[in-house]
Amino acid sequence: MEEIYEEKNPEGLDIGHYLQVVRRRHIHFLVPVFLGWLVVWGASWALPVRYKSGTLILVEQPTMPKNYVEPNVSDDLQNRLQSITQQILSRTRLLTIIDKLHLYDDNHRETTSDEKVELMRKDIDIELVRDSHGDQITAFRIYYSARDPQVAQKVTGELTDLFINENLKVRQQQSEDTTKFIGSQLENARASLAEQEAKVREFKGEHEGELPSQEASNLQILSGLQAQLQNEQDSLNTAKQQRVYLQTLIEQYRTLHATTRSADGTPTGLAGLDQELDKLKSKLVDLSSRYTDHYPEVETLKDEIAKTEKRRSALVAELKTKGNAGRQVDDGTAAHDGTDPLQSSPLLQLQGQFQANQGEIANREQSIAGLKARVNSYQDRLNSAPAREQQLADLTRGYDQTKANYDELLKKQNDSAMATSMEHMQQGERFSMIDPPSLPVKPDFPNRLKFCGIGLGVGLAFGLAVVVGLEFMDDRLHSEKELKILLPMAILSEIPEIVSASDEQSRRKKMVLGWALAAVVITTMLAGSALSYLHD
Template sequence: MLGHRQLRPNEYWQLLKRRGWIVLIPALVLPFVGFAISYLVPPQYVSQTTVLIDQQKVPDDYVKPVVTADLDNRLATMKEQILSRSRLQPIVERLNLYPGQSMENRIDNARTNISIKLIHSEIARSGGLPGFTIAFKAGDARTAQIVCGEITSLFINANTLDREQSTQGTTDFLKGQLDDAKRNLDEQDARLAEFQKKYVGKLPGEESPNLNMLTSLNTQLEAATQQLARMQQDKTYAESMLAQQTRDVVPSEAPGYVQSPQQIEMAQLQSQETELSTRYTADYPDLIAVRRKIGELRAKMAASPTSPTHTAATPSVRESVGVQQLRAQVRAATQGIEAKRQEQAQIQNAVRMYQDRIQSSPLVEAQFKQITRDYQTAQQFYDDLLTKVNHSKMAADLEKRQQGEQFKLLDEPTLPDSPSTPKRPLFAGAGLVLGLLIGFATAALLEFRDQSINTEADIWETMNLPTLATISWVGDKVPDSIEKKGLKGLFQRSPKDAIAPSEARG
C-alpha cells in the first residue's frame, strides 16, 4: 500500500521486487523505439571553418592603425550586415535552399542555421581574440560546405572593405580639416604680419633697444643744441665785426655819406635780432616781434626807396677783402645754423617717436600676445592635423598593401562525412530515460491503488489492531478465491480477503 503511510527502506525494496517487471518492460522497449525514431528524423550536416585574426605586420609605434574599434563590436556589426536579406537572398536563390517555402522563411532558416562563435585566447592575461569559427547546418553535406565558404568569404571581404573605407574616409576628413586649418593659419599669419608692420618698433622685446636709442638721441639733441648755440654766437660775432668794419669804412671811403632814418632803424633791429637769437629759441615772443618789425621795415623801404644824403657827389664805395670774408662767414654761419636747426628738429621728432613707442608698448604688448596666442593655436592645430594626415595616409597605404589587420582563413570549410543530427545514441538514451519514468510512474500508480495487506504495518494502518502471530504459507495450492481473481485480485483484495488464509489455517 503506497500513500497511506510512510514506508521504510526495506519496504521500498520489496515494492521494487513486486513491481520490477512493470519498470523493466518500458525501460527495455522504449530505447529501441527511440533508436528507430531517429531514422525518421532528416539528417543535418554541419560544415565548419576557422578564421584567424592576423594582426598588423608593421608595429604600432611606426604606423598607428586608424581602425581602433573593439573587435567584438566590429564582428557584431559585420554579422548583422552579412545576415541581412540583401546578402543572404542571392545565396539562397543560387543554391536553392529550403525549396517550397516563402523567401522570408527561407532567409530566416538560413540565418538560424548560421553559427558564429568567438575564440578567446587561452593565454593568461593576454585578453586577445585570435579568431572565430563559422558553421552552417544543412540537409546536404556539400551544400553545407559551399554555404559555409560563402559566408566566410563575405566576412573576409567585409573586413577588408570596411578597413579600407575607414582609413580612406579618415584621410579625406583629415584633409578637409587640414585645408580649413591652413586657411585659418594663413589668415592669422597675415594678421600678425600686418600688426607687426603697423606697430614696428613697439613690439614686445624692443623696449630695451628703444630706451637705448632714446638715450642716444637725447645725447645727440643736447650736443646739437650746444653746437647751435656756438654757431649762433659765431654768427653774432661775425655780424658785429662786419657792422664795425662797415661803419669804419663809410667815413673814410665815402666822405659826405649820411644814413637815412630807416637804415639806422634797420641796423638797430638787426642788432636786437642777433642778440635775441643767441639767447632764445625761434619761438621766443620778443624775437618773433623783432623779426616781424624787420619784415615790415623792409617792405616800407622797398615801397619808397630813398637815396642817402650826400653833401657832395657820391663816389662808388668798394668793400675791402675783410668785409667780403666777414659777409661770407655770416652767410655760412646762417646756412650752418639753418642746417643744425633742421637736424635738431629731426632729433626732436625722433625723440618724440621713441617716447611714444615706449609709452605705447604695454598696450601693444597685450594686443600682440592675443594675436600671437591665436597664431600659435592655429599653428599647433595645423601641425597636429598634418601629423594625423600623414599617419592616416600611411595606414591607408598599409591596408592597400594587405599589411594591416586581416581575417585569414585558417581551415577550409569541412565536408562532413557524417550527420551531426540526429544523434542515435542520444535518442536511445532518451528512450531509456522515458521508459524508466513511465515504468516508475506506472508502478507507483498500481501500488497506490493496491488495497492488499502485505505487512504487519499494513494491518495496523488498516484495522488498527495489533498482530498476535504470523504463520508462513505452507500449503501447496493458493485458495480458489485468490486464484480465480488472478492478477486482478492483486489490485482488488480487501483487508478481509487478505486475512482469509489465516482463518482457513485456523
C-alpha cells in the same frame, strides 16, 4: 528478528518494503521504460537529418610593427565582427546565396523570401575563439547546417569568403574615412593658421618699429639721436654766441663810422645804406611771418630793399672807381663824415659773417627740431613697447596653438595615409582561412546516441511514474506489517502461509518472465545504442 529490526530502525529506510514493490511491479516498470526509450529513439530515426559544415578563420595581426605604422582602424575586433556579421546576415546578402544555391526550395509548400532568410539565419552559427586569458579574440568558427552535406560545405565556403572580403572592405573603408576626416580637419586648421598669420603680419605692419624684437635697435637709434641732438644744441649755442659777438662788432663799427644823410633824410654813406638794409630786411622778416609774399606792404618793402641794394652796389662800384680819392663821395660831392671808402670793407666782411651765422643758426634750429621729433617718436615707440608686446603675445599665443594643432593634424594625416596604404596592400589585420569548409560525413542532427540517453531518461521517469501511480491506487495489503497496523489488538499467534505447488509454479513463471523481459529490454536498448553509434 524483523520486529527487532523495526524497533531499532523505526525511522530508517524500509528496504524490504521497496524490494517487495520491485518484485511486484517490475513488469509495470520495465514496459514504460522500454516504451519511453523506444519512442524517443524511434523519433531520432524519423527526424530529418542535418549535416553541419564548419571552418576556422584566424585573425592575423598586422605584418607591419605598430612602431612604424600605427593602424587607424578601431582595435575592437568584437564590435567590428558583430557589425560584419550583421551585414553578412542581412536580407540582401543571404538572398543572394539562397538564389545562387537554390536553398530552401520546398516542393510541398510555397516559402517566401523572408521565411527563407529566417531559416538560413537559424542554420548559421558563429563561435568566437579567445586566447588563454579570454581577453582577445584570436579566431572564430563559422558553421552552417543543411540536409545535404555538399550544400552545407558550399554555403560555409560562401560565408567564409564574405567574412574575409567584408573585413578587408570594412577596414579599408574605415581607414579611408579616417584619412578623409583628418584631411578635412587639416584644411580647417590650415585656413585658421593662415588667418592667424595674416593677423600677426597685419599687426606687425601697423606697428612697425614698436615691436618687442625692435626694442634693442630703437634704444640704439635713440641713443644716437640724443647724441646728435646734444651736438646740434652745443653747435647752436656756439653759433648764437658768435652771432652776439658779430652783432657787437658791427654795432661798434657803425658807432665809430657815423652815417651821412642827404637833404631829404636818405642815408647816403655805405654804412647808412647797410643800416637801412638791415632795418628793411628785419621789417621784411617780420611781415613775411604774418603775410604772404603778395601782400602789398611786403611787395613795397621788397621794392625798397631792391632799390637800396642797387644804390649800395652803385656806391660800392663808385668808391672802387675813385680808388685813391680817399674820401666817401655822395652825388658828386665830398662826404660830410670824412670816412675812407676802403674802411667799409671790414663792415662788409662782418655782415657776411653775420649772415652766414644767421643761416647756420636757422639750419641748426631746423636740425634740432627734426632730431627732437625723431627722439620723441622713438621714445613713444619704447613707451608703447609693453602694450604692443602684450598684444603681440595674445596674437602669438593663438597662432602658436593653431600651429601646434596644424602640425599635429599634419602628422596624423601622414600616419593615417600610410595606414590606409597598408590596408590597401592587405598588410593590416586580416582574416585568413585555416581550415577549409569541411564536408560532413556523419549528420550533426539528430545525434541518435544522445537520443538513446534521453530516451532512457524519459523511460525511467515514465516507469517510476507508472509504478508510483499504481501503488498509490492499490488498496490491498501486501505485508504483515500493514496488517498489524490495521488490527486494534495485539496478535497472539500466527498461521504460516500455505503455498500450493501451482502457486509456487506461477510465482516462478512470473519471476522468469520478469527476468526475461528485463533481458529483452536491456538487450534491445543496447542494440539500439550500438546501431545509433555505428550509424552516426
